[in-house]
Amino acid sequence: MLKKDFVEKYYVKGEFASKAEAERKIAAFLECIEEVVLAGDEISFLGFGKFCVGERSARTGRNPQTGEEMEIPAKKVVKFKAGKSFNDKLNK
Structure with a gap:
């Protein structure tokens, strides 16, 4: 599954106002995980x-x-x- 396919699935399941909003939420979530792991936690x-x-x-x-x-x-x-x-x- 590609990122665009996942964004589409997340958009439908999460009932977001737009696909762009769903993509921003995914990006923010992944960025937070990245920050935590890069800090060694x-x-x-x-x-x-x-x-x-x-x-x-x-x-x-x-x-x-x-x-x-x-x-x-x-x-x-x-x-x-x-x-x-x-x-x-x-x-x-």
Whole structure:
């Protein structure tokens, strides 16, 4: 699903005055999540899930084109863990 498709679905479900309003609300929501995670905090939505920062350690990998070994540096990643009710709905 593309962003424009999601905006359309959100617009219909949320009964907003316009698609532009729905898109602004989505953008504000995502911006808030981004700010919290970039600050190193986690954000939990009870029943839905949790966004947090994780660490991926450095490791040795292979270039798929040449097969040559290469060092992959350590980095931070965003992790999402689905909540119980979300997982239950997914696995019905």
